Amino acid sequence: MKMARYNFLLASLLLSCLLWSAQVDGKEYMRCQLARELLQKYNINKTFLSNWICLIEHESNRDTKVVKRNPNGFASYGLFQISSKEWCRVSRKGGICDKKCEDFLDDNIDDDVQCAKRIFERVGFKNWPGWTASCRNTQNLPNLGLACNIQTV
Numbered sequence: 001m002k003m004a005r006y007n008f009l010l011a012s013l014l015l016s017c018l019l020w021s022a023q024v025d026g027k028e029y030m031r032c033q034l035a036r037e038l039l040q041k042y043n044i045n046k047t048f049l050s051n052w053i054c055l056i057e058h059e060s061n062r063d064t065k066v067v068k069r070n071p072n073g074f075a076s077y078g079l080f081q082i083s084s085k086e087w088c089r090v091s092r093k094g095g096i097c098d099k100k101c102e103d104f105l106d107d108n109i110d111d112d113v114q115c116a117k118r119i120f121e122r123v124g125f126k127n128w129p130g131w132t133a134s135c136r137n138t139q140n141l142p143n144l145g146l147a148c149n150i151q152t153v
């Protein structure tokens with residue numbers, strides 16, 4: 001009886017370690033932490049910061065691990081849901097951003113931001129269905145001044 005309980009505990013411990021290690025690569029951001037990082041570390045233009053936050057929240061819910069498969073056979077990856085249709089390539093570097101799509105899923109968003117900026121320069125926010133559906137109307141944009149004490153105007 002005692003032994004069985006011990007084994008059960010050991011098995012649960014092992015299982016949680018496994019689950020934890022499978023999760024540890026990605027990252028879920030808090031809204032204000034993300035806003036500050038985009039602003040300070042990545043020099044995102046303040047004018048568009050609330051658009052970026054809205055976009056990310058509707059595309060990936062601020063979770064870098066998200067992959068969404070599309071009926072067209074392509075998929076979108078990471079915080080910005082960057083599509084393998086043209087911007088990145090599955091399994092090896094490629095696409096317009098010259099990135100491997102899977103690399104967008106880890107907790108380092110340097111490459112993601114770089115590619116997202118490129119998409120923005122070429123296409124604008126309308127590239128992202130989440131932005132078009134939910135952020136195009138400026139009334140829907142988060143008030144980062146109020147929520148995060150970041151003055152964007």
Ligand SMILES: *[C@@H]1O[C@H](CO)[C@@H](O)[C@H](O)[C@H]1NC(C)=O
Pocket residue numbers: 045046047
């Ligand atoms: C930010 O974007 C605005 C609007 O397009 C532009 O006028 C301004 O020069 C940009 N600021 C920087 C630092 O790029």
